[in-house]
Amino acid sequence: xxxxxxxxxxxxxxxxxxxxxxxxxxxxxxxxxxxxxxxxxxxxxxxxxxxxxxxxxxxxxxxxxxxxxxxxxxxxxxxxxxxxxxxxxxxxxxxxxxxxxxxxxxxx
Numbered sequence: 001x002x003x004x005x006x007x008x009x010x011x012x013x014x015x016x017x018x019x020x021x022x023x024x025x026x027x028x029x030x031x032x033x034x035x036x037x038x039x040x041x042x043x044x045x046x047x048x049x050x051x052x053x054x055x056x057x058x059x060x061x062x063x064x065x066x067x068x069x070x071x072x073x074x075x076x077x078x079x080x081x082x083x084x085x086x087x088x089x090x091x092x093x094x095x096x097x098x099x100x101x102x103x104x105x106x107x108x
Contacts, residue, residue: 026083033086040077044070071098 026032037045047067054060075098078091 023085032083035083035087038074038077040070040074044068044074068098068102 021029024031024033044067047063047070051060051063051067054063071094075091075095079088079095082088082091
């Protein structure tokens with residue numbers, strides 16, 4: 001594992017790309033911390049807002065399910081398709097946080 005890490009570090013240095021660049025820059029060299037929301041994020045946030053207005057009943061359960069599914073999808077996409085390491089880290093934090101919150105709510 002350490003040998004692989006050293007090889008990756010040497011490869012990173014050979015290409016002239018710094019860790020800062022890989023963490024915060026996209027493929028065009030622009031620093032990207034945030035971007036316009038995509039469809040899963042918009043659907044998830046809308047469902048959360050509607051769930052706050054209508055928290056009970058079958059509609060509330062459905063909104064909770066849609067919100068969780070959409071935000072899970074957004075986080076999963078960020079982890080595997082994020083434009084840089086920072087965006088991927090945000091996706092991972094949200095994904096782990098959502099799962100932990102859901103497990104806590106279920107009493108597990």
